[in-house]
Amino acid sequence: MDENKLEEKGIVSQMEFDGSIMKVKKDEVELPDGSRSKREIVEHPGGVTILPITPAGNISLIEQYRYAAGEVLLELPAGRLEPGEDPEECGRRELKEETGYIAENLEHLFSFYTTPGYSTECLHLFLAENLQKGEQELDEGEFVRMAEVEPDKIKDLVFSGRIKDSKTAVGLLAFLQLQD
Known part of the structure; x- marks a missing residue:
């Protein structure tokens, strides 16, 4: 060998x-x-995760019931790539659908595999800034509640277990790293 x-x-x-x-x-x-x-x-076709920074400097999150987890999770907006869809286009679409926000600036931070031991799913993390508020355009059968988090609360939310979603933990901790 x-x-x-x-x-x-x-x-x-x-x-x-x-x-x-x-x-x-x-x-x-x-x-x-x-x-x-x-x-x-x-x-899995992969997807995007968006880190939306509100005009007040907070992070826009959603609360959504996840059947597989059996509970409501606090998450960054995210969504699945459609066949042939550009990740940035997907990020803009999902941000608008789930939060109503339109981002003037959308910056790709990095991409990561969610569970490479058994899945091909790769997520593209985007920082969304200079947001303009509009109306949510949720998909049929999609139910979410908006939430905001102040940056100084991120570590507590992640390390206390309130944030259980991996893409959200990765995105929020990346945000803190960007602030250093």
């Missing part, structure tokens, strides 16, 4: 589930030492 080689090589792939939001496949892979193993992969 080449001690520097870490890549796995796909041998066989079988689609197990093809849904409207994601697909699940089961792959057989060859490991760096030549042995074989199985991988179950959730294929």
